[in-house]
Amino acid sequence: MKLLYYLLKTSKRNFVIASLSSVVTGLCSTLLIKTIHETLNNGIEDLIYFSLKVGILLIAYPAFAVLSSYKLARLTQTIIHNLRVQLSTKILNAEYSAVEKNKERLLPMLTHDISTISTAINRFPGIVTGLTTVIGLFIYMVWLSPILFGFTIVVFGLTFVIVSLMLPLLKKYTHQARMKWDEVFVELEAVVKGIKELSLNQKLKYKFLDDQLTDKSHQEKDLKVKESVVNSLLSRMTDVMLLFGIVILIFGIYTTQIVEFELLGEFLLISLFTVSPLSSATGFLGNIKAIEVALNNIEEMGLKLVGTKKHIQKLATKADEPGLIEVKGATYTYYNDTEDDQFLLGPINLKIKPNEVTFIVGGNGSGKTTLSKLLLGLYIPQDGHIEYNGEEITKDNRNGYRDQFKAIFDDSYLFDKLLVKSEDLPEDYAEKLIEAFRIDRKVSIKDGGFSTTKLSQGQTHRLRLISAIMENANIYLFDEWAANQDPSFKQIFYREIIPDLKKRGKTVIAITHDELFFDCADRVIKLRNGNLVEYAKAEK
Numbered sequence: 001m002k003l004l005y006y007l008l009k010t011s012k013r014n015f016v017i018a019s020l021s022s023v024v025t026g027l028c029s030t031l032l033i034k035t036i037h038e039t040l041n042n043g044i045e046d047l048i049y050f051s052l053k054v055g056i057l058l059i060a061y062p063a064f065a066v067l068s069s070y071k072l073a074r075l076t077q078t079i080i081h082n083l084r085v086q087l088s089t090k091i092l093n094a095e096y097s098a099v100e101k102n103k104e105r106l107l108p109m110l111t112h113d114i115s116t117i118s119t120a121i122n123r124f125p126g127i128v129t130g131l132t133t134v135i136g137l138f139i140y141m142v143w144l145s146p147i148l149f150g151f152t153i154v155v156f157g158l159t160f161v162i163v164s165l166m167l168p169l170l171k172k173y174t175h176q177a178r179m180k181w182d183e184v185f186v187e188l189e190a191v192v193k194g195i196k197e198l199s200l201n202q203k204l205k206y207k208f209l210d211d212q213l214t215d216k217s218h219q220e221k222d223l224k225v226k227e228s229v230v231n232s233l234l235s236r237m238t239d240v241m242l243l244f245g246i247v248i249l250i251f252g253i254y255t256t257q258i259v260e261f262e263l264l265g266e267f268l269l270i271s272l273f274t275v276s277p278l279s280s281a282t283g284f285l286g287n288i289k290a291i292e293v294a295l296n297n298i299e300e301m302g303l304k305l306v307g308t309k310k311h312i313q314k315l316a317t318k319a320d321e322p323g324l325i326e327v328k329g330a331t332y333t334y335y336n337d338t339e340d341d342q343f344l345l346g347p348i349n350l351k352i353k354p355n356e357v358t359f360i361v362g363g364n365g366s367g368k369t370t371l372s373k374l375l376l377g378l379y380i381p382q383d384g385h386i387e388y389n390g391e392e393i394t395k396d397n398r399n400g401y402r403d404q405f406k407a408i409f410d411d412s413y414l415f416d417k418l419l420v421k422s423e424d425l426p427e428d429y430a431e432k433l434i435e436a437f438r439i440d441r442k443v444s445i446k447d448g449g450f451s452t453t454k455l456s457q458g459q460t461h462r463l464r465l466i467s468a469i470m471e472n473a474n475i476y477l478f479d480e481w482a483a484n485q486d487p488s489f490k491q492i493f494y495r496e497i498i499p500d501l502k503k504r505g506k507t508v509i510a511i512t513h514d515e516l517f518f519d520c521a522d523r524v525i526k527l528r529n530g531n532l533v534e535y536a537k538a539e540k
C-alpha cells in the first residue's frame with residue numbers, strides 16, 4: 001500500500017499513463033495469444049485480415065510495453081531519488097541528539113535500506129505489465145469456459161491464502177537479517193577505521209576477525225539463507241499449486257465429464273501463460289515485505305519520509321551582530337545503559353556577552369563539550385532554557401539561533417568548498433591565513449573552495465579554522481582547537497586569530513587547557529563534574 005501511495009504521490013500523471021499503457025500491452029499480448037491459439041485450431045481464413053491484425057498487434061505490443069516501462073522507470077527512479085534526498089534532509093532536520101545516538105545506524109540505512117527499496121521498486125514495472133497480461137488472459141479464460149475459470153480462481157485463491165500465511169515468517173527473517181546487518185556494518189567499519197591498530201597486532205587482528213566479524217557475518221548469512229528459502233518457496237508456490245490444480249482438474253473432468261477434454265486442453269494452454277507473471281508477482285510480495293522492513297527501520301529512527309519541507313527559521317531579534325546568550329537553569333543528561341554511567345550537566349546559569357572572549361576550562365569528562373553543544377543549540381536543555389537577546393530558544397527559532405555560530409570540534413567535517421564566504425573580509429584574507437599557517441605549498445583557493453583537503457591531521461585542523469573564519473558568523477566556538485598544534489600555530493591562534501575576531505566584533509568561546517594563554521580571554525569559566533565551579537576573571 002505504501003508503495004502505491006508513493007507512486008501516486010510522486011506523479012499521478014505518469015502513474016496513470018504507465019498503468020493505461022500496461023493495460024494496452026496486456027491486451028495486445030492476450031489478443032496475440034488468442035489469435036495464435038485460434039489459428040492453430042481453425043487455420044487462416046483471410047490472409048490479409050490475419051496479417052494486418054498480427055502486424056498491428058506486433059507493433060502495438062512492444063510500443064506500449066516500452067511506453068509503460070519508460071513511464072514506470074521514470075516514476076520508480078524518481079521515488080528512489082526522492083527517497084535519498086528526503087532521507088538526507090530528514091537526518092539534517094532531525095533532533096541532533098537523537099541522530100547522534102543512532103549514528104552507527106545511519107550509514108547502513110542510507111545505503112542498505114535505500115538499495116533494498118530500489119531493488120524492489122525496480123522490479124515493479126515488470127510485475128505491473130505481467131499482471132495486466134494476466135487480467136487480459138483471465139477475461140479470455142472466462143470467455144472460453146466460466147466453469148474452468150471458476151476452478152482456476154479457487155486454485156489461485158488457495159495459493160494466495162497459503163502465501164499470506166507464510167508472509168509473517170518471511171518478514172521475521174527479513175527483519176532479523178536486517179538488524180544483524182547493522183552489527184556486521186559496524187564491524188566492517190572497524191576494518192576500515194581500525195586498520196592501523198589491527199595491522200599492528202596479529203592477536204588482535206585474528207581475534208577481531210574470528211570473534212567479531214566472522215561470527216556476526218555468519219549469523220547474518222544464515223538469516224539471509226532462511227529469508228531466501230522462504231522467498232523462493234513463495235515464488236514457487238504458484239507453479240506448484242497450478243500443476244496440482246491441473247492434476248485435480250484432469251481427474252475431475254475425467255470422472256464428471258463437465259466439459260470436453262478438447263476445451264480443457266485449450267484452457268490449460270492459455271492458463272500456462274499466466275503462471276510466470278503470477279509467480280513473479282507472488283515473489284514480489286517478498287520484496288514488498290523487504291520494503292516494509294526497510295521503511296519501518298527508517299521510521300523507527302524518527303525519520304518518517306513524508307512531509308519533508310525546506311524551512312528556513314529566523315530569530316525574531318536582530319541577527320547581524322552577536323547577541324547576549326543567557327543560559328538559565330539548563331541541564332542535560334546522557335541516559336546511558338546503566339545509572340552509574342549517566343552524566344548530568346548543570347543546572348547551568350551563565351551569561352555570555354556579545355563581543356566577549358570566554359574560555360571554558362575543566363578536567364577531562366567534566367562536561368565542556370556537552371556544554372558547548374548545549375550553547376550551540378545542538379542539545380536541547382532537558383530543564384531550563386537558553387535565551388538569545390532575551391528571546392527564548394524553542395523549536396521554532398532553534399535553527400535561526402544555530403545560524404549565529406561557527407564551531408570547530410576535533411572531528412569537524414571539512415567541506416572542500418567555502419560554502420558561504422564572508423563579504424566583509426578582504427579577497428586575499430584566506431590566502432594570508434593559509435600562508436601564516438604554512439600550508440600554502442599544499443593548498444590554495446580554487447573555484448571558491450580549497451584545491452585539496454588531503455592533508456595531515458594538524459594541517460586539516462588549521463584548514464578547518466580558516467574555513468570557519470571565512471564563513472562569517474557572529475559567534476565562534478572552538479573545542480580545544482590548539483590542542484595538537486605546534487607552539488607557533490598556538491601563538492597565531494591565541495595572539496592573532498582570537499584578538500582579530502574580537503576586533504571584528506565577534507563573540508569567541510574556546511574550550512582550552514592552554515593556561516599560558518588564559519590572558520587572551522575576557523573571562524575563564526570552569527566546569528567540574530558537570531557544574532560551573534569557578535567564575536574567575538582572567539588575569540591580564
Ligand SMILES: Nc1ncnc2c1ncn2[C@@H]1O[C@H](COP(=O)(O)OP(=O)(O)OP(=O)(O)O)[C@@H](O)[C@H]1O
Nearest residue numbers: 100334336343362363364365366367368369370371
Ligand atoms: N554522546 C554521549 N553519550 C553518552 N555519554 C557521553 C556522550 N558524550 C559524552 N558523554 C559523557 O559525558 C561526560 C562529559 O563529556 P564531555 O565530552 O562533555 O567532557 P569534556 O569535559 O569535554 O571532556 P574532554 O576534556 O575529555 O574532552 C563524560 O563522562 C562522557 O563519558
